[in-house]
Structure formats: structure tokens, C-alpha cells
Amino acid sequence: MQQSDNNAALRNFSALVDFSNLINSSLDINFTLNNILLTCFGKFHTTKGLIALLNNDRIFEVHASKGFNSLTLQTFPKLCADDYDSDEKLADFISANKMQVYQEIKSSEGLKGLIILGARLTNKVYDDSDINFLRTIVNVGATAIENCLAVDKLKRVNRDLDSKVNQLSSLFDLGKEFSGVLQIEQISKLLVYSLIGQMLVSKYAVVSCSGGVISFLENRFDEEHLQKALKSCNKDFFDKVFTRAEFTDELKPFAEVGVDLIVPMKIKNETKGLILLGKRKNELVYSQSDIEFVSSVGSLAIISIDNARLFKETLEKQRLEKDLETARNIQTNLLPKSIPAFSNFEMAAFNKSARMVGGDYYDIIKLDENNVLFAIADVSGKGVPAALLMANIQAFLKSICKMKMHLADATNLLNDLVAENTTNGSFITFFWGIINNEKKELTFVNAGHNPPLLVRNSQIIKLKKGGMILGVMQTIVPYLSDIIQLESGDTIVLFTDGITEAMNVKWEEYSDERLEAFVVDKTNLDSKRLLEEIKQSVEQFTVGAEQSDDITCMVIKVK
Amino acid sequence: MAEFNVNLRGVGAVSVIDVKGYLDAHTAPELENVFNRLLDQKQYQVVVNFDDLKYISSAGLGVFMAYVETMRENEGDIKFSNMKENVYNIFDLLGFPILYEFFKEENEAIKKFCDSSKF
Numbered sequence: 001m002q003q004s005d006n007n008a009a010l011r012n013f014s015a016l017v018d019f020s021n022l023i024n025s026s027l028d029i030n031f032t033l034n035n036i037l038l039t040c041f042g043k044f045h046t047t048k049g050l051i052a053l054l055n056n057d058r059i060f061e062v063h064a065s066k067g068f069n070s071l072t073l074q075t076f077p078k079l080c081a082d083d084y085d086s087d088e089k090l091a092d093f094i095s096a097n098k099m100q101v102y103q104e105i106k107s108s109e110g111l112k113g114l115i116i117l118g119a120r121l122t123n124k125v126y127d128d129s130d131i132n133f134l135r136t137i138v139n140v141g142a143t144a145i146e147n148c149l150a151v152d153k154l155k156r157v158n159r160d161l162d163s164k165v166n167q168l169s170s171l172f173d174l175g176k177e178f179s180g181v182l183q184i185e186q187i188s189k190l191l192v193y194s195l196i197g198q199m200l201v202s203k204y205a206v207v208s209c210s211g212g213v214i215s216f217l218e219n220r221f222d223e224e225h226l227q228k229a230l231k232s233c234n235k236d237f238f239d240k241v242f243t244r245a246e247f248t249d250e251l252k253p254f255a256e257v258g259v260d261l262i263v264p265m266k267i268k269n270e271t272k273g274l275i276l277l278g279k280r281k282n283e284l285v286y287s288q289s290d291i292e293f294v295s296s297v298g299s300l301a302i303i304s305i306d307n308a309r310l311f312k313e314t315l316e317k318q319r320l321e322k323d324l325e326t327a328r329n330i331q332t333n334l335l336p337k338s339i340p341a342f343s344n345f346e347m348a349a350f351n352k353s354a355r356m357v358g359g360d361y362y363d364i365i366k367l368d369e370n371n372v373l374f375a376i377a378d379v380s381g382k383g384v385p386a387a388l389l390m391a392n393i394q395a396f397l398k399s400i401c402k403m404k405m406h407l408a409d410a411t412n413l414l415n416d417l418v419a420e421n422t423t424n425g426s427f428i429t430f431f432w433g434i435i436n437n438e439k440k441e442l443t444f445v446n447a448g449h450n451p452p453l454l455v456r457n458s459q460i461i462k463l464k465k466g467g468m469i470l471g472v473m474q475t476i477v478p479y480l481s482d483i484i485q486l487e488s489g490d491t492i493v494l495f496t497d498g499i500t501e502a503m504n505v506k507w508e509e510y511s512d513e514r515l516e517a518f519v520v521d522k523t524n525l526d527s528k529r530l531l532e533e534i535k536q537s538v539e540q541f542t543v544g545a546e547q548s549d550d551i552t553c554m555v556i557k558v559k
Numbered sequence: 560m561a562e563f564n565v566n567l568r569g570v571g572a573v574s575v576i577d578v579k580g581y582l583d584a585h586t587a588p589e590l591e592n593v594f595n596r597l598l599d600q601k602q603y604q605v606v607v608n609f610d611d612l613k614y615i616s617s618a619g620l621g622v623f624m625a626y627v628e629t630m631r632e633n634e635g636d637i638k639f640s641n642m643k644e645n646v647y648n649i650f651d652l653l654g655f656p657i658l659y660e661f662f663k664e665e666n667e668a669i670k671k672f673c674d675s676s677k678f
Binding site: 186 | 583584585587588616617618619620621622623624625627628648649652653654655657658
């Protein structure tokens with residue numbers, strides 16, 4: 001008797017050693033659980049058994065089973081670690097499946113799971129020594145199970161880590177790429193490739209809502225419906241990430257198009273664009289880490305997209321500036337390149353635009369050996385519109401000169417022509433005159449221009465006669481001309497209001513009085529010197545202030 | 560700058576794309592051009608041979624996502640072959656193996672196309 005007990009103990013012992021060696025040789029959880037079950041089956045001659053392990057929520061889940069069909073396994077009750085042994089559902093399951101014993105699997109860290117075994121083929125009940133043996137197997141097994149679970153967990157953590165590293169390197173990659181690209185189309189393409197590669201989606205859209213304009217940079221959803229969905233929401237609404245689970249009623253239209261994730265792309269807290277992603281092909285939901293990735297890529301992209309937009313605007317501006325530069329050259333060429341010389345008088349003129357192009361105009365045209373025509377004009381407004389009108393009047397003037405009309409009649413015609421071409425209340429103040437060299441005689445018409453100053457013996461005669469400004473309406477009241485006999489030493493100064501209204505830093509005007517006093521004082525100078533001094537005087541007056549209007553001045557000196 | 564080369568050849572009815580070097584955000588457009596060419600020629604059965612590919616970024620993977628649906632809608636597919644372990648790991652990490660077929664050798668992938676088109 002003693003002998004057979006010893007033999008049984010020896011058999012148990014050697015079985016345990018074998019078992020221990022076997023299950024500690026593997027880190028595969030299925031292999032380990034399978035072997036625990038098989039060892040129990042061999043020892044107790046049972047044909048049914050299962051092992052349930054606690055999950056993260058401390059609920060038992062069946063991990064290995066033998067002798068059950070899958071339907072029966074689904075009836076395994078939801079048991080909580082804390083009160084499972086008082087739960088009737090466990091007793092129900094045991095009796096329904098004719099199970100006989102269950103044993104806790106415990107490791108040093110506490111309860112890990114349960115093993116439940118069915119009836120023995122021999123119909124013997126499990127006696128104390130059987131239970132003891134089962135407990136021993138389970139104790140040896142528990143350590144192995146714990147190792148396996150730890151390795152599984154480690155593998156999972158490692159994979160998560162790998163995936164994070166991968167996302168980071170993608171971000172790094174993209175950061176490098178984005179900074180080198182200045183085309184919006186290319187940036188959004190790169191953005192999309194990264195997103196669909198990383199997230200496994202095939203439906204996506206990148207929307208720009210910069211400046212209140214919604215435009216699709218990329219779109220694989222139904223465009224019409226998505227457009228509608230976007231219009232139904234204010235862009236300020238998208239100040240955070242929305243996953244499908246967080247879609248409110250307002251976002252329902254997006255769900256209908258197939259959008260699963262909405263991520264705003266922001267610059268300084270302002271939503272400048274949206275990334276919309278559809279369902280993931282691997283059926284996973286978007287995790288926090290996925291959303292972080294999409295947000296980060298989005299932030300990188302939107303900054304580059306914004307940069308690209310600014311770059312484009314700058315290019316456009318540069319192009320415009322170049323156009324203006326060309327226009328300025330053309331305009332400069334419209335002004336006289338040389339000033340004709342006559343025996344009885346000499347002339348000098350100067351023009352400077354406040355902007356690239358301007359609305360001031362002057363001309364000096366030799367009509368024949370004895371007559372010279374000179375003109376000065378100021379188109380209302382500044383910049384390009386004024387410059388266009390200036391070019392227009394220059395063309396008319398050049399043509400009319402050839403017609404040898406009387407100056408007053410010519411002015412009537414000029415006004416009719418200009419009036420046809422002006423709109424929006426623009427007009428031109430204009431003065432022109434013809435000097436006969438032999439007779440020293442000046443004929444002039446003043447169409448609303450600041451009266452030129454004729455300085456004779458320190459007295460000023462203002463050349464006012466003429467009519468109304470050009471371009472307001474067709475000529476009804478004909479323009480009048482005046483004739484003045486010039487004398488030796490006479491100085492005529494023509495100017496535009498850019499001179500008399502030039503402002504200094506204290507917002508004071510240069511003024512007519514200052515100009516008149518200045519020229520009376522300097523009549524002894526020749527025309528070039530006087531012009532130069534007027535220029536300098538205005539420059540000194542306005543030093544530190546910005547030139548606000550076009551400036552033109554012409555000086556004629558009678559010898 | 561990282562080198563990338565892509566070459567297209569036909570093996571029977573199947574188009575084989577050889578990719579070489581570094582496939583990243585920067586070089587992805589080159590691969591995209593090849594896929595666009597295939598779509599123009601209505602070639603939907605594609606094997607990508609990764610034998611000489613040293614590195615792939617997620618933007619590179621994105622190209623395959625962008626075209627696979629069109630290929631499948633036209634009774635074709637994109638299959639992968641000859642992938643080095645480091646490259647495969649990235650595909651694996653992003654869950655591609657449940658969506659795409661991977662083959663050790665190019666001819667196995669081609670054979671798969673030929674077998675399935677017999678029926």
C-alpha cells in the first residue's frame with residue numbers, strides 16, 4: 001500500500017517536473033494554456049475544460065478551452081474578479097455544462113484567472129489529492145501565464161512605440177518636405193499621401209477656408225454634398241477635433257457623406273483649413289495618438305500652405321510693380337526729352353511723381369522756327385487712373401498741335417475730347433501758351449489751372465484768363481485767350497498744386513504766398529537755376545515728410 | 560538628396576513596377592506618375608517589386624492607398640513582392656497586410672493574377 005502511494009507520488013512528481021519544464025519553455029500564451037489543459041486532461045481523465053483569464057477590466061474571458069462547442073462557450077457568463085465565486089451565473093454555467101471543479105489561477109500579483117474542469121471519464125469525483133495536484137499544476141502554470149502575458153504586453157507596447165516612432169519620422173520627413181515646397185497643390189498632395197498611408201483611408205478631403213472662402217485642395221468625397229455640409233457650418237464651429245462619436249446634429253451632413261474624423265488646421269488659434277477623413281480600411285477607430293498625428297501634420301501643412309499663398313501674393317505684387325515700372329518708363333517718355341532753344345528766351349522744367357506713375361503733365365513743343373507751345377496739366381487723383389488720363393491728354397495735345405488752330409479754339413476741342421473720356425468726376429486743370437520768339441509775345445489759355453506767375457519788376461501778374469477745368473462737360477462757353485507782350489527780364493513760373501500744397505512735418509502747406517515771395521526774390525537767376533532753387537526750397541520745407549502729390553514746375557525766362 | 564528610381568515593365572498582362580532607393584514624400588510623385596500612366600493605359604493588374612527599395616515613408620505608402628481602389632474596381636489589384644524586412648515592418652506596422660497581398664517572389668504574385676483570371 002505504502003509502496004503504491006509512493007509510486008503514485010513519484011509519478012505525480014515526475015509529471016509535474018515535465019509539465020514545469022514544458023510550459024516554461026515557451027512564451028506563447030496559447031501554447032501554455034493548452035498544455036495546462038492537456039496535462040489536467042491526462043491526469044484526471046476528463047474531456048472538458050476551459051481557462052478564463054482576467055482582462056484589463058478584471059472580467060473573466062475564456063482564452064483556452066477543450067471539449068466545448070463555440071455556442072456553449074458564448075454562454076460563459078460575464079464574471080467580475082471581485083465577486084465571481086458568489087455569482088450564481090458561475091454555478092449555473094458549471095451545472096449546465098456538467099463541470100465539476102474550478103480552481104483559481106494565482107500568481108504573486110494576485111488572481112489571474114480560473115480553470116474549470118468537467119467530469120472524469122472514470123466517473124470518480126475529484127478527491128482531495130486530485131484537488132491538491134490541480135492546485136500545484138495551476139501554481140506552476142500561473143508563473144508561466146504571467147510571463148506570457150508580460151511578453152505579450154511588452155510586444156504590444158513595443159509595437160505602439162514603433163508606430164509612434166514611425167509617425168514621428170513621418171512628421172519629420174514632412175516638415176522637411178513642406179518647408180521646401182511653395183506650391184499649394186504639391187503641399188496638399190504630400191499631406192494627403194502621408195495621411196492615407198498612415199491612417200489607411202481612401203476617402204479624404206483637405207479644405208482651405210482662408211479669408212472666408214471655402215475651397216477643396218483635395219477631395220475624394222462627394223463634392224456637391226460635402227460643399228453643402230460645409231456651408232451649413234460656420235468655420236468658427238470647427239475649433240476642435242470631431243470624431244464620428246462626437247458628431248452633433250450640425251455635423252450629421254458630414255456623417256452622411258462618409259466623414260469619420262474632422263481635424264481643424266489652425267494658425268494662431270484661427271481655423272484656416274480642415275482635414276476630413278473617412279472610415280479606416282482596417283476598421284479601427286481613430287485613436288488619440290492617430291488624432292494627434294493628423295493634427296500635427298495638419299499644423300505643419302497649413303503653415304506651409306499659408307506661406308505658399310503669401311509667396312504667390314508677393315510674386316503677384318512683384319509682377320504688378322514690374323508693370324508699374326514699365327508704365328513709369330512709358331510715362332517718362334511721354335514728357336519732352338529735350339527743350340528747344342530760342343534766341344529771346346530760355347526754358348526749364350521738372351516733374352516728379354508721388355507714386356510710380358502720376359497725373360501731372362507738361363510739354364514743350366516747337367511749332368515752327370519762331371513759335372513754341374508749352375503746357376502744364378494736373379489730372380485729378382493720383383497713380384494709375386490719373387496716369388492713364390495724362391497719357392490721353394498728351395496724345396490729344398500732340399495731335400491738336402499739328403492742326404494750327406487758334407489756341408482758344410484748340411482748347412474748346414481739347415475739352416470736348418477729354419470730356420468724352422472722363423468718368424466718375426475726374427477732370428484736368430490745364431494751362432497752355434504759345435510764345436512768339438520774334439515778337440516776344442505770349443498767347444495763353446488757362447483752363448482752371450493754378451495761375452502761372454509772370455514776374456516783372458518784382459511785381460506778379462497772374463495768368464488767369466481762359467475758362468473752366470477740362471473734362472467736366474462738353475464746351476458750352478468757349479474758352480478765352482489772352483495776349484501779353486513780354487519784356488526782357490520777365491520770368492514766368494508754371495507749377496502744379498503739388499508745390500504749393502506740399503506739406504511739412506507740421507502739416508503746414510508750402511503755400512502760394514511762399515512761392516510768390518520766393519520767385520520775386522530770385523528773378524535775377526536764369527531759368528535752370530531758378531527751377532533748381534524752387535525744387536530745393538520745397539524739398540527743405542518738406543524734409544522728413546512724405547511727398548503726397550505729383551510735383552511739376554516750369555520756368556521761362558525772357559532775355 | 561535621396562535617390563529614387565522607378566521602372567515599369569510588362570510581364571504578360573501584368574505590369575511590374577520596380578522601385579529602387581528611397582520612397583518618401585519627396586519622391587512619391589514619381590511613383591504617382593507611373594500609376595497615372597497605368598490608369599491611362601487601362602492596366603489594372605500591378606505587381607510592385609520592392610527588391611531594391613531601401614526605405615519607405617508613410618507618404619510613400621499613401622500612393623498605394625490612393626490607387627488600389629481604382630485597380631480593384633477594374634478587376635485588378637496592387638500586389639507586393641520581394642520586400643526587405645525593414646520595409647515590410649513599416650507596411651505591417653500600419654496594418655497593410657490585411658488589405659494587400661504580399662509575396663516573397665515576383666512570379667508568385669504574377670501567377671496569382673494569372674490563376675484568378677482563368678476563372
